[in-house]
Amino acid sequence: MGIEPGRLHFSWISSAEATKFVDVVTQVTDAVRALGPHENFVKHMPKVA
Amino acid sequence: MVGYIDKIKEISERLLKEGTVEMVIGFQKGTLPMMNTPCFAKTPEDVGNFVWDSHCGINLANYLTDRKEKIGVIAKGCDSRSIVTHITENKIKREQIFVIGAPCKGMMDRHKIASLFETEIRSVAENDGKLIVTAGDGEKTLEKADLLQKNCAVCAHRNPVIHDELAADPVEDQKDVDRYADVREIETMPPAEKWDYFDDLFSACIRCYACRNACPLCYCPTCFVDESQPQWVGKSTDPIDTKTFHFLRAYHCAGRCTDCGSCERACPMGINMRMLTKKLEKDCIDAFGWEPGLDLNQRPPLDTYKMDDPEDFIK
Amino acid sequence: MSTEWEPKIVAFFCNWCTYGAADLAGVSRMQYPPNIRAIRIPCAGRMSPKFILAAFRNGADGVWVSG
Structure with a gap:
C-alpha cells in the first residue's frame, strides 16, 4: 500500500536470547536506515503557534 | 431473474x-x-x-x-x-x-449505468438480459452482461x-x-507507484462511512473511527486519515469478506475500496487456503492455530 | 548535536519474550543501536494493525514487532 516492506519487521525472540536481540536490532536499524526517512504515511499536523 | x-x-x-x-x-x-x-x-x-x-x-x-x-x-x-x-x-x-x-x-453496477448518461436516470426496466434505461436525454437499451457490478463479474x-x-x-x-488480475497488477508495482495508486484511489473519499454501514461485517458496537480515547484515526478528510480508515477497515474484514460489493455499491463517490479487501482475500487463500463463508463448521483462519501456519515473515 | 538523520523505529515488544531479551541485553551491557523506541505490550497477541499504522502516521521511520 505504498509503505516500503523494509520498514516493517516481525521477529520472535525468547527472553534468553539477548544476542539474537542485539543482532535483530542492528538488522532492523540498518534496513530502515537504508530506506531513508519515511514521509508518505505521516500525518502533518497544522503547526500551532 | x-x-x-x-x-x-x-x-x-x-x-x-x-x-x-x-x-x-x-x-x-x-x-x-x-x-x-x-x-x-x-x-x-x-x-x-x-x-x-x-x-x-x-x-x-x-x-x-x-x-x-x-x-x-x-x-x-x-x-x-x-x-x-x-x-x-x-x-x-x-x-x-x-x-x-x-x-x-x-447485480447491475449503478455507478457505471449512471456514467453513461448526461442527465439523471428516471426509470430502469429490464427484459430478458436487457436494460431499458430512460434518462432526461433519452432512452437507451443496454446489455445487462456489460454492466455487472465488478464483484459480480468475477463472482465464483x-x-x-x-x-x-x-x-x-x-x-x-x-x-x-480470474478473480485477482487487478490485485496482481498492483502487487507488482514498486512502493512509490503503489503509494500514488492508493493516494489517487482514496482521494475522492468524503468519509461518509456508507461503506462501513453497508458492510455486513462491520457490526462492532463502536467502530474504531468513532473512538476518541485513544483516537486511532482523525475524523477529517486528511488523506492520511482517509487511508488509515480504509486500510484498517479492510484488515477487519480479512478472512471474512465475501466480496458482496456492498461497500462499493454504497459509495456515493464510486470508490473501489474492494481492491483492499480483495487483496486480503487473496492472501487468505494463498496463506491458509481459506475462502470465507463456505462451511458452517469450519473456524476462520485468524482464530485457529496450526503448527504449519506460514511464518516466513518472522525473523 | 549532529544534524545527520537517524531513523526512529517504534518497537513493540512482548512482555515475556523480546522485552526480557532486551532487558538481558541491557544487564549484560551489550551494545546495540539506539534508534529503537521500545513499547512493552502484555503479549504479542495484544498487537493490532492499528498500532502499526498509528506509529507510521505519527512519523516513525520503521516499525518492529517482536514476540
Whole structure:
C-alpha cells in the first residue's frame, strides 16, 4: 500500500536470547536506515503557534 | 431473474402465515431507480411490497446482527456466505433464520449505468438480459452482461451456500474467472507507484462511512473511527486519515469478506475500496487456503492455530 | 548535536519474550543501536494493525514487532 516492506519487521525472540536481540536490532536499524526517512504515511499536523 | 419474485412472495407469505418466522427481510422499490431498499415484512400483506430484479445488490445479512426473533431472509450467493460468517461469529443462530435462497446472475453496477448518461436516470426496466434505461436525454437499451457490478463479474459462488428453500433452480457458476488480475497488477508495482495508486484511489473519499454501514461485517458496537480515547484515526478528510480508515477497515474484514460489493455499491463517490479487501482475500487463500463463508463448521483462519501456519515473515 | 538523520523505529515488544531479551541485553551491557523506541505490550497477541499504522502516521521511520 505504498509503505516500503523494509520498514516493517516481525521477529520472535525468547527472553534468553539477548544476542539474537542485539543482532535483530542492528538488522532492523540498518534496513530502515537504508530506506531513508519515511514521509508518505505521516500525518502533518497544522503547526500551532 | 425477474420471475423469482412470485416464488419469493409465495414462500414469504407462507412463512409469515404459518408463523414460522416473525419477519421476512427482502427488497422493495427504492425512491430512486436502481436503488432497491430493504423491506421488513412482518405481516403477509407486507409481502406485496417485495420486488426482485437486478438492483438488489445490498447484502441483507447486514440486518441480522444480534436479532432475537426468527427471521426469514432472502439470500444471494454472497449474502448466504455472509450469513454463514454471522453464524460462525455467533451473531445469530442457525435455527433463528430461514434462508430463502436466490441464485443470482449478478447485480447491475449503478455507478457505471449512471456514467453513461448526461442527465439523471428516471426509470430502469429490464427484459430478458436487457436494460431499458430512460434518462432526461433519452432512452437507451443496454446489455445487462456489460454492466455487472465488478464483484459480480468475477463472482465464483452465485448459488446460496446455505438455504432452507430455493426461489429458483441453481444457476451455473462462472468457471475460469480470474478473480485477482487487478490485485496482481498492483502487487507488482514498486512502493512509490503503489503509494500514488492508493493516494489517487482514496482521494475522492468524503468519509461518509456508507461503506462501513453497508458492510455486513462491520457490526462492532463502536467502530474504531468513532473512538476518541485513544483516537486511532482523525475524523477529517486528511488523506492520511482517509487511508488509515480504509486500510484498517479492510484488515477487519480479512478472512471474512465475501466480496458482496456492498461497500462499493454504497459509495456515493464510486470508490473501489474492494481492491483492499480483495487483496486480503487473496492472501487468505494463498496463506491458509481459506475462502470465507463456505462451511458452517469450519473456524476462520485468524482464530485457529496450526503448527504449519506460514511464518516466513518472522525473523 | 549532529544534524545527520537517524531513523526512529517504534518497537513493540512482548512482555515475556523480546522485552526480557532486551532487558538481558541491557544487564549484560551489550551494545546495540539506539534508534529503537521500545513499547512493552502484555503479549504479542495484544498487537493490532492499528498500532502499526498509528506509529507510521505519527512519523516513525520503521516499525518492529517482536514476540
